[in-house]
Amino acid sequence: MPASMGDPTRLSAAAAGRAIAAGELSPVALTEAYLDRIAALDGELHSYVLVLRDEALAAAGDAEAEIRAGRRRGPLHGVPIGLKDIYWTKGIRTTAGSRVYLDHVPQEDAETWVRLRAAGAILLGKQETHEFAIGGPDFTLPFPPARNPWNTAHYPAGSSSGTAAAVGAHLCAAGMGSDTGGSIRGPAAYCGIVGLKPTYGRVSRRGVFPLSYTLDHCGPLTRTVEDCALMLQVLAGHDPPDPASADVPVPDYAAALSARLDSVRIGVVRHWHERDAVAEFGADSTPTPTYLAAFDTACRTLESLGARIADVTLSPLIDYLDANRVIMLAEAYALHEHDFQERPHLFGRHVFARIGVGAFLSAADYVEAVRQRRELCEEMAGALRDIDVLVCANATGPAPLIDGIGPWGLFERASYTAPCNVTGLPALSVPIGLEDGLPLAFQIAGKPFDEAAVLRVGHAFEQASGFSARQPALAASLPGR
Amino acid sequence: MAEPMAEPLSRERFLFLCQGAGLDPAKIGEERCEELREGTRFLPRLRDSVRRRRAGQPRERAAEPAHIFVHPKG
Numbered sequence: 001m002p003a004s005m006g007d008p009t010r011l012s013a014a015a016a017g018r019a020i021a022a023g024e025l026s027p028v029a030l031t032e033a034y035l036d037r038i039a040a041l042d043g044e045l046h047s048y049v050l051v052l053r054d055e056a057l058a059a060a061g062d063a064e065a066e067i068r069a070g071r072r073r074g075p076l077h078g079v080p081i082g083l084k085d086i087y088w089t090k091g092i093r094t095t096a097g098s099r100v101y102l103d104h105v106p107q108e109d110a111e112t113w114v115r116l117r118a119a120g121a122i123l124l125g126k127q128e129t130h131e132f133a134i135g136g137p138d139f140t141l142p143f144p145p146a147r148n149p150w151n152t153a154h155y156p157a158g159s160s161s162g163t164a165a166a167v168g169a170h171l172c173a174a175g176m177g178s179d180t181g182g183s184i185r186g187p188a189a190y191c192g193i194v195g196l197k198p199t200y201g202r203v204s205r206r207g208v209f210p211l212s213y214t215l216d217h218c219g220p221l222t223r224t225v226e227d228c229a230l231m232l233q234v235l236a237g238h239d240p241p242d243p244a245s246a247d248v249p250v251p252d253y254a255a256a257l258s259a260r261l262d263s264v265r266i267g268v269v270r271h272w273h274e275r276d277a278v279a280e281f282g283a284d285s286t287p288t289p290t291y292l293a294a295f296d297t298a299c300r301t302l303e304s305l306g307a308r309i310a311d312v313t314l315s316p317l318i319d320y321l322d323a324n325r326v327i328m329l330a331e332a333y334a335l336h337e338h339d340f341q342e343r344p345h346l347f348g349r350h351v352f353a354r355i356g357v358g359a360f361l362s363a364a365d366y367v368e369a370v371r372q373r374r375e376l377c378e379e380m381a382g383a384l385r386d387i388d389v390l391v392c393a394n395a396t397g398p399a400p401l402i403d404g405i406g407p408w409g410l411f412e413r414a415s416y417t418a419p420c421n422v423t424g425l426p427a428l429s430v431p432i433g434l435e436d437g438l439p440l441a442f443q444i445a446g447k448p449f450d451e452a453a454v455l456r457v458g459h460a461f462e463q464a465s466g467f468s469a470r471q472p473a474l475a476a477s478l479p480g481r
Numbered sequence: 482m483a484e485p486m487a488e489p490l491s492r493e494r495f496l497f498l499c500q501g502a503g504l505d506p507a508k509i510g511e512e513r514c515e516e517l518r519e520g521t522r523f524l525p526r527l528r529d530s531v532r533r534r535r536a537g538q539p540r541e542r543a544a545e546p547a548h549i550f551v552h553p554k555g
Contacts, residue, residue, distance in 0.1 A: 322530035341503045359502040369531040370546035411523040
C-alpha cells in the first residue's frame with residue numbers, strides 16, 4: 001500500500017475497489033484497518049453486535065489470492081461491508097435485535113448476502129438494529145443502541161441504526177439496511193451518508209426478518225452515491241423464491257451517473273414540509289430555518305446542473321404516512337401475534353408498545369388503508385408522468401438527543417420517507433448540509449424500477465455539493481495503519 | 482392546525498379489546514399494559530386518516546384495494 005494513500009478506510013467502496021484492482025491496496029490490509037477502527041471506536045458507537053474478525057481476515061486473504069491470480073470478481077471484490085442484524089447469515093447468530101431470537105443461528109444466508117459474497121464483499125460483522133426493525137433506541141435490550149457518529153449524544157435514527165453509524169464512522173465501507181417506513185433513509189440522513197430504498201420487488205427480501213410483508217425493502221447504505229450504484233448492481237435482480245421479487249431487467253447503474261442534469265425534469269414537493277408537517281403534526285414538526293434554507297439551496301444546485309425544476313402538489317403528507325402506518329402495524333402484529341400472546345415479556349418496551357397498537361386495528365381499517373394505498377400509487381404515477389424524479393424533504397432538522405426518544409415519536413412527528421414505502425417507489429437520501437454539526441438531507445424519488453434516474457440526480461448533486469468529502473470528527477479521530 | 486389528540490381508551494374498554502386480541506394482561510405486566518393503553522390515543526386519527534373523512538365523504542364503494550400479485554409468466 002503506497003504511503004500516499006493514507007488511511008484506506010477513508011476511501012469510498014468504489015475507490016477502495018479501484019485501488020485493490022490496481023494492486024495498490026491489499027484486501028487484507030483494508031480489512032485489518034477496519035477491524036482496528038472497530039476495536040478502537042465501537043465501544044462508544046455500539047454499531048456492531050457481532051464482529052467476525054477471524055472470518056473477515058480469512059475471506060480477505062482468499063480475495064487477495066484470487067485477485068492476484070487474475071480472478072477479480074468485480075468492483076466490490078475485497079471490500080469490507082456490514083449487515084444489519086436482521087439479515088440471515090448461515091451459522092452466524094442473527095438476533096433481529098431481540099431477546100426472542102437471542103440465540104438464533106440461521107441455517108441459510110439471506111439472498112442479498114449470497115449475492116454480495118459472490119461479488120467478493122468481505123463481511124466484517126452484524127450491525128445493531130432496532131428490535132425487529134421498528135423498536136426504537138431501547139436501553140433495556142441486550143445490545144445498547146447505536147449512536148450518531150457526528151455526536152454520540154445524539155440519535156442516529158433507525159431502524160438500520162448500527163449500519164448507518166458504522167458507514168458514517170468509517171467502520172465499514174458499506175452496509176445493508178432495511179426500510180419499511182424509512183429505516184434506511186432516516187439513518188442515512190442523520191448519519192450524513194447515502195441510503196437507497198429500491199423499488200418494491202427490485203431487491204430480494206428472502207432471508208431477512210420481515211416487519212411488514214408489503215412494505216419491507218432491502219437496500220444499501222454507503223458514503224457516496226457511486227457506492228450505492230455498485231451495491232445495487234450486485235443486489236438487483238429477480239429472485240423467484242421471494243414472492244414479491246420482480247422479473248425486471250437490470251440496467252448498468254454506474255453508467256447512468258453523470259455530472260450534469262441537462263433535460264432532467266424534477267418535481268419538488270414543498271408543501272409536505274412547508275405546510276403539512278405543522279398543520280397535521282403540530283409545532284414539534286416545524287422544519288428548522290437552517291433546513292429550509294439548505295433545501296432551497298439544494299434545489300437551486302440541481303437547477304444549476306441543468307435540471308428543470310417545478311413544484312408539485314400531492315395529497316397531504318398524513319394520507320401517505322397513516323396508510324403506511326396502518327398497513328405496517330396490522331402486518332407486523334399479525335407476524336408477531338403468537339409471541340405477543342405467549343411470551344410478551346421477551347419484547348423490548350419500544351417494540352411492544354409500537355407493534356402492540358396493531359392488535360386494536362380492525363380488518364376494515366387495514367382494507368381501507370390498502371384502498372387508500374391504491375389511490376396514492378395512482379396519484380404518484382400521475383405526478384411522475386411528466387417528470388423524471390421527485391425531490392422532497394427528509395428529516396427536517398438535526399438529529400435529537402438519543403436519551404429523549406420515546407416509543408410514540410413514530411406517530412407524533414412528521415416523517416417524509418413513508419410515501420415511497422406505501423407506493424413502492426425508489427427513493428434515495430442524500431446529505432445537503434449541516435446544522436449544529438449534525439447532517440441534514442433530502443430525498444430523490446423516481447418511477448418504479450428507475451433507480452438509475454434517482455442515482456444520476458443524486459450523484460450529480462453530490463459532486464456539486466462536495467458533502468461526501470466531509471466526515472464526522474469520530475471518523476477522523478484515529479490515524480490509519 | 483393539527484387536530485387535538487384523542488384520549489386513550491378507558492381501562493375497561495382496553496381490557497375488553499385485549500381479551501378479544503388474545504393478549505393476557507397478567508403476562509404483559511401492569512407497566513407495559515398502561516403504556517400500550519396510552520398508545521391507543523393514536524387509533525382514531527389512523528382510522529379517520531385512511532378513510533379520508535377529514536376531506537369529506539368516505540371513498541366510493543368501487544375503489545378497490547391495491548393488489549400485490551406477481552403472476553408467473555407463461
